Amino acid sequence: MGILESIREQAKTLHKKIALPESGDERVLKAAQLAVEEGIASVVLLGEEAIVRKQAQSLGVDLSKVEILNPASDPKREEYVESLYQLRRSKGLTREKAEEILRENAMYYACMMLYHGAVDGVVGGAVFTTPDVIRPALQIIKTAPGIKLASSCFLMVFPDSGYGENGVFIYADCGLNPNPSAEELAHIAVTTARTWRLLIGSEPRVAMLSFSTKGSAKHELVDKVIQATEIAHSLDPGLLLDGELQGDAALVPQVAQKKAPGSPVAGKANVLIFPDLNAGNICYKLTERLGKGTAIGPILQGVAKPVNDLSRGCKAEDIRDQIAVTVLQTQVLD
Numbered sequence: 001m002g003i004l005e006s007i008r009e010q011a012k013t014l015h016k017k018i019a020l021p022e023s024g025d026e027r028v029l030k031a032a033q034l035a036v037e038e039g040i041a042s043v044v045l046l047g048e049e050a051i052v053r054k055q056a057q058s059l060g061v062d063l064s065k066v067e068i069l070n071p072a073s074d075p076k077r078e079e080y081v082e083s084l085y086q087l088r089r090s091k092g093l094t095r096e097k098a099e100e101i102l103r104e105n106a107m108y109y110a111c112m113m114l115y116h117g118a119v120d121g122v123v124g125g126a127v128f129t130t131p132d133v134i135r136p137a138l139q140i141i142k143t144a145p146g147i148k149l150a151s152s153c154f155l156m157v158f159p160d161s162g163y164g165e166n167g168v169f170i171y172a173d174c175g176l177n178p179n180p181s182a183e184e185l186a187h188i189a190v191t192t193a194r195t196w197r198l199l200i201g202s203e204p205r206v207a208m209l210s211f212s213t214k215g216s217a218k219h220e221l222v223d224k225v226i227q228a229t230e231i232a233h234s235l236d237p238g239l240l241l242d243g244e245l246q247g248d249a250a251l252v253p254q255v256a257q258k259k260a261p262g263s264p265v266a267g268k269a270n271v272l273i274f275p276d277l278n279a280g281n282i283c284y285k286l287t288e289r290l291g292k293g294t295a296i297g298p299i300l301q302g303v304a305k306p307v308n309d310l311s312r313g314c315k316a317e318d319i320r321d322q323i324a325v326t327v328l329q330t331q332v333l334d
Contacts, residue, residue: 002157003155003157003168003199003200004157004294004296004321004324007199007321007324007325007328008038008040008320008321008324010324010327010328011040011041011323011324011327011328012038012039012040014327014328014330014331015041015042016041016042016120016121016326016327016330017041017042017043017044017118017119017120017121018035018041018042018043018044018119018120018121018122018123018323018326018327019043019044019046019110019113019114019118019119019121019122019123020032020043020044020045020046020110020122020123020124020319020323021046021106021107021109021110021122021124021128022106022124022125022126022127022128023045023046023047023052023068023106024047024052024055024127025126025127026055026059026061026316027126027314027315027316027319028045028126028316028319029045029052029055029056029059029061029063030059030061030316031316031317031319031320031323032045032061032063032066033056033061033062033063033066034316034317034320035320035323035324036065036066037062037065038320040320040323040324040327041120041323041324041326041327042067043066043067043323044066044067044068044069044113044118044119045063045066045067045068045069046068046069046070046071046106046109046110047068047069047070047106048070048072049068049070052068053068071102071103071106071109072103076113076116076118077102079116080102080109080112080113080116081095081098081099081102082095082098083112083115083116084098084101084102084108084112084140085098087139087140088139105136107122107124107128107132107133107136108136108140110122110124110136111136111137111139111140111141111307112140114140114141114305114307115140115141115305120305120306120327120330121305121306121307121308121323121326121327121329121330122137122306122307122308122326123307123308123310123319123322123323123326124307124308124309124310125298125308125309125310125311125312125314126310126312126314126319127312129312130175130176130298130309133300133307133308133309133310134150134176134300134307134309136307137150137300137303137307138150138303141303141304141305141307142303142304143302143303143304144302144303144304145304147187147191147302148183148184148187149177149180149184149187149188149302150176150300150301150302150303151172151173151176151177151180151187151188151191151192151300151301151302152172152173152174152175152176152297152298152299152300152301152309153170153171153172153173153174153192153195153297153298153299153301154170154171154172154174154175154284154295154296154297154298154299155168155169155170155199155295155296155297155299155325156168156169156170156171156284156287156288156293156294156295156296157293157294157296158287158291158292158293159292159293161291163251163252164251164269164270165200165202165270167293168200168270169269169270169271169272170192170195170196170199170200170204170270170271170272171272171274171280171283171284172188172189172191172192172195172271172272172273172274172280172301173188173273173274173277173280174274174277174280174281174283174284174297174298175277175280175281175297175298175309176277176298176300177277178276178277178278179276179277180276181224182224182225182227182228182231183228183231185208185224185225185228185231185232185273185275186228186229186230186231186232186235187235187302188273188301189206189208189228189232189241189271189273190232190235190236190239191301191302192204192206192271192273192301193206193236193239193241193271194301195299195301196270196271198328198329198331199325199328200270202270203240204239204240204270204271205240205241205264205265205268205269205270205271206232206239206240206241206242206265206269206271206273207241207242207243207245207250207265207266207269207271207272207273208225208228208229208232208241208242208243208244208245208273208275209225209243209244209245209246209247209250209272209273209274209275209279210222210225210243210244210245210246210275211246212225212244212246213244213245213246213249213259213260213266214244214245214259214260216246216259221275222244224275225243225244225275226243226244228243228273229241229242229243229244240264240265241265242260242263242264242265242266243273245259245260245263245265245266245269246259247272249266249267250265250266250267250269250272251267251269252267253267253268254267255267256268295311296318296321296322296325297309297311297322298310298311299322299325299329305330306326306329306330307326308322308325308326308329310322
């Protein structure tokens with residue numbers, strides 16, 4: 001069984017409910033059908049029921065087992081408006097503006113449902129941009145206790161690969177923090193290791209990536225990674241984490257023996273931490289295409305309740321898998 005199949009199977013045992021705010025998108029409707037038919041999760045689509053069901057019928061999508069909620073007629077709407085107002089009033093939000101936001105923005109409405117426990121997770125981003133997904137998550141749900149910042153990662157699966165965990169990796173941060181400080185990079189590393197344990201269930205081996213391996217180059221950018229490695233060790237002393245490592249030293253045992261002998265991670269890393277968003281985003285897109293891999297994400301980490309993003313180029317099957325990942329993330333909170 002492949003890792004994505006395993007994640008879907010684990011999700012089936014948890015019986016969670018996930019909100020999908022983008023009911024006007026064909027891929028989201030198909031994903032809702034897939035998720036419910038396969039037993040991955042219960043699904044709530046946000047939208048006007050008659051319109052959503054008519055569109056689904058025209059597409060040949062069966063939503064007979066999918067709940068559709070119209071925020072305009074939801075009995076809990078006023079409660080959500082009041083909550084959003086109270087959460088954001090110190091930032092200058094008026095009650096009238098809170099009402100307008102929840103009337104016009106389904107992503108905010110889905111996050112309010114999550115905040116109040118009406119659903120267990122939210123998946124958006126097929127239509128919404130990444131900032132439009134993350135903004136309400138951070139404003140309403142906020143970061144988890146003890147977590148200094150939210151970050152994002154991608155679950156990367158490469159068929160017939162001998163690297164990582166039989167071709168499985170997690171890359172971070174590939175979608176959120178443009179230029180993290182050493183301390184922020186350390187928190188990203190520790191949080192991503194937790195995500196690995198949650199989704200994969202085995203021991204994470206975390207490589208702090210750089211253009212230098214163990215002092216082979218001197219530069220302030222290298223110093224940041226070295227410092228981040230030290231901070232990460234102090235945050236989680238038992239974590240298998242090493243740096244600074246070049247990409248080949250992190251992945252290839254023969255190279256690791258020459259460049260980083262004795263490293264507990266070099267040559268067998270399965271979690272790759274990139275020094276900035278340029279490196280992470282470029283690398284995930286290049287390796288996905290050139291390595292004919294599957295990229296699931298962006299998976300949002302460090303948020304108190306699971307909210308996840310999608311690539312706007314996603315397929316219905318990608319959304320289905322992101323729903324499964326979101327279900328597994330609920331376990332941290334149970």
